[in-house]
Amino acid sequence: MENKAIAKAFKLCSQLMELFNENPFRTKAMAAASFKIDKLPFPAVNATLEQLSEQPGIGKSTADKVLSLIHTGSFAELDALISKTPTGVMEMLSIKGLGPKKIQIIWNDLGIETVGELLYACNENRLVEAKGFGLKTQEEIRKAIEFANAAQGLFLYAKAEKAATPFMQLLTTAFPDGIHAFTGEFRRKCEIISSIDILTTAPVAEVAALLADDETYTLFEQFDASLQFTDAYAIKYQLLFTSTNDFATELLLTTGNEAHLQQLKEIQDPLPNGNTETEIYQALGLAYIEPELREGLEEINWAKDNKLPKLITFSDLKGTLHNHSTYSDGVHTLAQMANYCKDELGLEYLGICDHSKTAVYANGLSIERVAEQWKEIDLLNEKLAPFKIFKGIESDILSDGSLDYPDDVLRQFDFVVASVHSNLRMDEEKATQRLIKAIENPYTTILGHPTGRLLLSRAGYPLDFKKVIDACAQNGVIIEVNANPLRLDLDWRWQQYALEQGVLLSVNPDAHRTEGLLDMQYGIYAARKGGLSAPRCLNAFSKVEIEAYFTKRKDEVR
DNA sequence: GCCGTTTTCGGCCCGACTGTTTTCAGTCG
Known part of the structure; x- marks a missing residue:
């Protein structure tokens, strides 16, 4: 437990x-x-x-x-x-x-x-x-x-993944000669999953028998070419059966959303055959489209013109920003967080952003305790060099849009993540103005979890996204893709617009313990859906690059 | 139920915001 x-x-x-x-x-x-x-x-x-x-x-x-x-x-x-x-x-x-x-x-x-x-x-x-x-x-x-x-019957991607992985293991162990692949919204890495879809060449009757033997799973529907069942968490699974010959075509047809498939069929209907998805896309005159992008937006036009972005991967990340420690409400100490980043993840830097003073419930830092933390960071930086801890803060955006410390404190941080934690019930006009005021603050480096949403649990406050993103573009403020699987905020549907306006994104785990840093993987999935490539991601910058970036930004304020 | 003694009882106790009140209770991050 x-x-x-x-x-x-x-x-x-x-x-x-x-x-x-x-x-x-x-x-x-x-x-x-x-x-x-x-x-x-x-x-x-x-x-x-x-x-x-x-x-x-x-x-x-x-x-x-x-x-x-x-x-x-x-x-x-x-x-x-x-x-x-x-x-x-x-x-x-x-x-x-x-x-x-x-x-x-x-x-x-x-x-x-x-x-x-x-x-x-x-x-x-x-x-x-x-x-x-x-x-x-x-x-x-x-x-x-x-x-x-x-939200009934829907699950966070992370939760679905936790269930899907052992089932895939079971399937591959039972049918080692078959081909099995995730498909549908799970393969597209959607943030919310209604069913885990798997395409397989295993024989349907034998799979049904396997499920009947395993009390974890409850079979509730069986057809010639598909099975539906649930597991102990009541997550729905859908198995789709096909032949080795048709596998690539079926995989392609079950992965993309309706709009994506519709657009493909407008090029050629029925779709051409192929041994791999790449061959099929090629036969349509398109470059291979990564599953995360198959949402029926701009991806087919990009593939036509060979303008698909080279999507970011976890290994592109050189550091991590926006993390907590025991100074506020984190579980692990500064040193533990830093060592984990350095030794386990092979990162070059850690940005620490504990809560600011107004966040009393989270043990937010008084100005005195900020100074204490800086001292410890300096010591650790000597010890861990060339690894570096950047001095950050997650400053509350107060109700009127101002930040939580006076300017002479704010200017001493390497960077500032500004986010809303209180007074969440606002109308669109108020919420948008509040954020824009924070964005216009010269000390704001990153806008944290822009909508405050908790997926399947709480809607975010309503925002005029265009206005907020435009303000970020004008003020050189980076937007966070909060990687916590409950947040994934900024939503991927708005990331492309942000990138088009020249805004940089940052995949931030908001980790409150060492393992929380691994959430960056979920942020990467969301960012891939948004079309993010490594050069446009702040924490894919090397230590030297990001140091230069922070310094330049601070110089501009003076 | 926990804690810390004035050492086996007695005190403990986020604050802002909201919506309901007509001075405060409930909820949240």
């Missing part, structure tokens, strides 16, 4: 305790334990009772519960709470804007026990009658439920 899962169980426990009006201090202690476990720098599974209860915020009682969770999957108090809560009420806890207190009223006063009923009550204007509820709250809840409903 991973720390994240343990932390989730404690979070649920604290929420249910609050729902049942248990002692608020115990409730808070439970929430604090959840937070603490999530931030442990080691897997709790490997820890002893003593090691756990040594941690501040975790006492003997909590440590016992952690061990019980690891060994039995739960603990007594949690079980008791769950058993007296209707499933629908627990589902309400995951809806944004709904907490235990509001749910209490919904459940006890209005007698609503399912999310479906709750939506119905919103539509019937029945929530406004309840104490502490009004029209706006009702509307927010209605929107949040509709957002959650729309």
Whole structure:
């Protein structure tokens, strides 16, 4: 069991305790334990009772519960709470804007026990009658439920990948002579996946038998040339069966989205045959188009004119910007983050960007603590040279669009990532103006996660993307492609426009622990969909190049 | 439930924002 899962169980426990009006201090202690476990720098599974209860915020009682969770999957108090809560009420806890207190009223006063009923009550204007509820709250809840409903059956790419990899392993082991390939939206590296599609030459009856033998998977539909099934996470899989001869054609026909295939058919219908996708594209007079680009946008025109971008890869990255450490809310120390970048990833530099002072919840840095961090960076830079840590900050963009420190502090950073963390509910006009003001600040180097969205969980604030991107172009501000699989923000659909305006992008992991740096792979996938090539990516610059870039930018301000 | 002693009890306690109130409670990052 991973720390994240343990932390989730404690979070649920604290929420249910609050729902049942248990002692608020115990409730808070439970929430604090959840937070603490999530931030442990080691897997709790490997820890002893003593090691756990040594941690501040975790006492003997909590440590016992952690061990019980690891060994039995739960603990007594949690079980008791769950058993007296209707499933629908627990589902309400995951809806944004709904907490235990509001749910209490919904459940006890209005007698609503399912999310479906709750939506119905919103539509019937029945929530406004309840104490502490009004029209706006009702509307927010209605929107949040509709957002959650729309996310049903959809999965983040990263989660789908975690499931897809072992299944592909199973398939290739069982049918070593067959050809198997991912196709569809999974192959296109879409940020959200509705089904994992696999093209295979394995015999359909034998695959069906294999699935029947494996209790991880539940077969729910079988045709002559396709199978559909789900796994333990309820992720949908679609297997498509073909022959070795037709494999390349089928792969091409199942990978591209409808618009892409439609445009191909406008060149020639039916499509020419070929032994590889490259041959088929060639027969159409086109260069090979990478799967990520097959979205029916400009890729076919580019392929006609031989103007396809050489898409960036993970190995093009020379460094990483926008990362956190234990100075704010990260799990690993500055030295651990730096060593991981240097030794495990072979990078030339690390940009550290802890939270700024307004982000109190994330232990944001006071001016004094910024100075402390700079001292440690200087020491580490001597020790780790030629590897370099750049002094950055993730400065909150305050409600009025200003940054979080006075200018004389801001000018001392090597670079500044400016991002919004508070006051997320704004209309388009306000949100756009707020960002533009931050972009026009001469000390802003990179605009961080521009929309604040959390995929499948929270919509970003609405933006006039063109205005924001144009402002970045005018002010020489780089736009982040936040590589966290929940964000992938700037969305790839806007990256091409940004590149056309001359804006550089930066694939930033926003890592809060060493392993988080690996998220850059997801950012790379998104950036490839956006058509990014290495020369247009800030952290594909070498250390020498990026040093020169930062220096030049700072000189321009003076 | 955790912590730290004035050492086995008593205090603990983000702040901004929003929407609901008519002075505050709930939620979030």
